[in-house]
Amino acid sequence: MTKLIERRYYYEMRTLMLAVALAITVGGARADDAVTARSPALSLLGKTVGITVIGTDHYWDLRAYQGQVDEVRRLGGTAIAVDAGRNDSRQIAQIQTLISQKPDAIIEQLGTLSVLEPWLQKIRDAGIPLFTVDTATPLSLNDTTSDNFFIGEQLALRLANDIGGEGNILVFNGFYGVPVCAIRYDELKEVLKFYPKIRIIEPELRDVIPNTVQNAYTQITEVLNKYPEKGSIKAIWAAWDVPQVGATQALLAAGRTEIKTYGVDGSPDVVNLIKDPDSPAAAVVAQQPYEIGKAAVDNVARYLAGDHGVPLYSYIPAILVTKQNAAEVQKTLGQAS
Amino acid sequence: MPRRRHRTGWLRMGSLAAFTVVFVGFAIAAPGFLVVGNIANVVDQSAILGVLAFGMTVVIIGGGGDVITGGIDLSLAGNLGLSAAVFAVLSQSGSGDVLAVVAALASGVAVGFVNAFAVVRLRILPLLATLAVMNICAGVELVLTHNMVVQARSSLLSRLAGDGPFGLPVLAYLLLAIAFVLVLAVQCSPTGLRLYAVGGHREAARAAGLAVERHVGGSYLVSGLCGGIGGVFSAALLNGSTPGSGEMLLSIVVAALLGSVFSRRLVPTIAGTLLAVLFIGFLINGFQLINVSSYWVSGVEGVLILFVVGTTSLVRREMS
Incomplete structure (x- = not known):
């Protein structure tokens, strides 16, 4: 129990520190823009x-x-x-x-x-x-x-924390050939190493393009039939947010809203889903x-x-969107209607 | 009679004129369009579509040109995907190029055999039979690849994707070579003539003692082989197999149908199909060179289908 509390404390501290870091980066990016405008x-x-x-x-x-x-x-x-x-x-x-x-x-x-x-x-x-x-x-x-390392880690930590560090999760891993998806997936695995009680259900799911939403809906519905008792699946993870939409809809349709969904990108419709307190969509990392x-x-x-000193990588800040901050982030991202 | 000849002549001249206008138009408007390198690029990019459209052409010749009841092979794009997957999976598991190529071609011919069996023995309408086989191909491809990109690297693939004599792409040479062989086989041989006879009027051909079933079945085998060759080309171009080959189907149909307007009697020919494929290739290339959105291309393809099917069926109705 103390261990769990310690862990929670650790993650809360860590999230807080990352939030501060993010604020600094966002602020920094703005300062950069100002410099560019003047140069x-x-x-x-x-x-x-x-x-x-x-x-x-x-x-x-x-x-x-x-x-x-x-x-x-x-x-x-x-x-x-x-x-x-x-x-x-x-x-x-x-x-x-x-x-x-x-x-x-x-x-x-x-x-x-x-x-x-x-x-x-x-x-x-x-x-x-x-x-x-x-x-x-x-x-x-x-x-x-x-920074997809940051994105993958943030999403994985949030997921692990939300489900209390144990349980079965479903993972969409159809695009490991796309480097950014591979990074996010590897970060998930990296985090899960330290949460031995979280298990990825095999075989992993394969998200597809096109018909991503319908396909994810069908796949999740099938898996839910295989795992009918509540609590047998804790969360669904995807490397982007379109499968997350299909998964979220399938959970609603099956009345299995105890399962939470996680994704990346922050399309406006997904941020809206996160904002909705009744939706099982728990978090999305929004990019710009x-x-x-x-x-x-x-x-x-x-x-x-x-200027041949252009850096090898330029990172544009991403933001973890949860039920708590969704409304606020919508404004930051210019998505508020 | 003279009126009818006049009409078809007009259509053929009109098509050739359209081809010329497009070509000259781009040559004037688009810088770099007429450069040898760019033309070679277009021929290279047309290789996969071309080989598949040749297969479709042979099937239409043998089965007759009626869009509903005639010969058609809708499984070609699926066959391409499956053959590329067979090649990539074998290559990735360490098999040599020879085995991988033979297996890919064999898988193409096998698909052709299933088509032939369904059409000739089971007497299923080709439109439906090959549609079903298309689904089988897509399914088996999924089983092989799990809908993932399967990477394949081999000396054969890099040679195919590279440049040949005069620094021009190898695939461009191969497309022209295959076209040459097929023109000889289909346009200039007794077998080819019999195939036209079977497709033109099946009962008459049967009465004349031609082995109708063998010719129709054979056309699907050739088409299947074309699918297999297309699969190997695709594996070379994409370094393996990727999902999404099915999208090519519409272009194959367009090319094979459009090809017939380049022939004197509005029948599908290999040379006509080659022209049609290059026409589509130049259209896409020219649009990009003059910086017109690529979104226009699919619209233009649809318009071409409507135009070709519309005018040829009009002219045919007058002929009969």
């Missing part, structure tokens, strides 16, 4: 930036994409923006054509790393500076992203995709202006 203005005048994204069907993808396109325009450049509609071979074809268009830089957003890597190498071979959004690869001069896209383009502009 010689960034410009992409006369520059062409190729933007290739795997898809824009998800809130995060679309906002990050818009952030890039808008920022290129704002800085006076031309954007050649192509959306592969979640099709790997289409993205490869678009990258091939982009290379032949010889833009001043190319920004690549998400997608399957093993598919992309040889083609990203071809971008480098063609002498075009390569930047990425949310794609961690040594081939990129700069990857602008959220529009800011991420914007920051990636600013890095390109700095690089093309001759």
